[in-house]
Amino acid sequence: MASKEDLYQQFVEKAQLVSAKVSSIANEDDALEYVINLCGEKEACQLLASGCEADLSDKAEALCDAKQKKVIAAPGLKADLYKKLSAQAKKAGFDCIESGMREHLAGIDIGFTFAEYGIADTGTLMLDCPGEELRLATMVSEFHVCVLPKSKIKANSYAVEKMMLTRMKKTPDYLAFITGASRTADIERVLALGVHGPLELHILILED
Numbered sequence: 001m002a003s004k005e006d007l008y009q010q011f012v013e014k015a016q017l018v019s020a021k022v023s024s025i026a027n028e029d030d031a032l033e034y035v036i037n038l039c040g041e042k043e044a045c046q047l048l049a050s051g052c053e054a055d056l057s058d059k060a061e062a063l064c065d066a067k068q069k070k071v072i073a074a075p076g077l078k079a080d081l082y083k084k085l086s087a088q089a090k091k092a093g094f095d096c097i098e099s100g101m102r103e104h105l106a107g108i109d110i111g112f113t114f115a116e117y118g119i120a121d122t123g124t125l126m127l128d129c130p131g132e133e134l135r136l137a138t139m140v141s142e143f144h145v146c147v148l149p150k151s152k153i154k155a156n157s158y159a160v161e162k163m164m165l166t167r168m169k170k171t172p173d174y175l176a177f178i179t180g181a182s183r184t185a186d187i188e189r190v191l192a193l194g195v196h197g198p199l200e201l202h203i204l205i206l207e208d
Helices: 004-017 028-041 058-066 079-092 132-139 157-170
Strands: 021-025 071-073 095-097 110-114 117-119 124-128 143-149 175-178 200-206
Touching: 004 021, 004 200, 021 028, 028 079, 028 110, 028 143, 028 200, 071 132, 079 095, 110 132, 117 157, 124 143, 132 143, 132 175
Parallel strands: 021 200, 071 095, 071 110, 110 143, 143 200
Antiparallel strands: 117 124, 124 175
């Protein structure tokens, strides 16, 4: 049987092969700091309205500037952790939301979640997504940041089979399996990232 460290190393290797960015963190506060710093480094994610390339009136320019506020979506967090993140986001000049994803489909910069398990042989994250808000946060954000406790890394999907069967018998639910950033090669077999989901996947391995 593979050790905890062996599973960790395998997970990191496989996740990086599918373009995931993997980092280690000591605690949840480190995760919040990572999210705030990442959001600060990137440009605001907004769809450009038709005509934005033209000379605009002062009022129109002001409206465009107002649309550039960055948004962090963090549904499903523990109340105390969300409160901390929200306070840090406000201080940095960002919006932090835990609901209303449908109202921000063109402007979620960072989706912040916690994984239930990691699967080492494919570098896959397994997320319990019972509600639409959490599912949207993992799909319509430009960058997805996900925390994975190191102890939750399993060798393969068979290692979580019992849990899945028990859950399905008890209460059918929605489990998301996420492997790397969104990608497609549908158009002339040219690989494109971020077409059907986040452009980047950041995995934070939490030492526990």
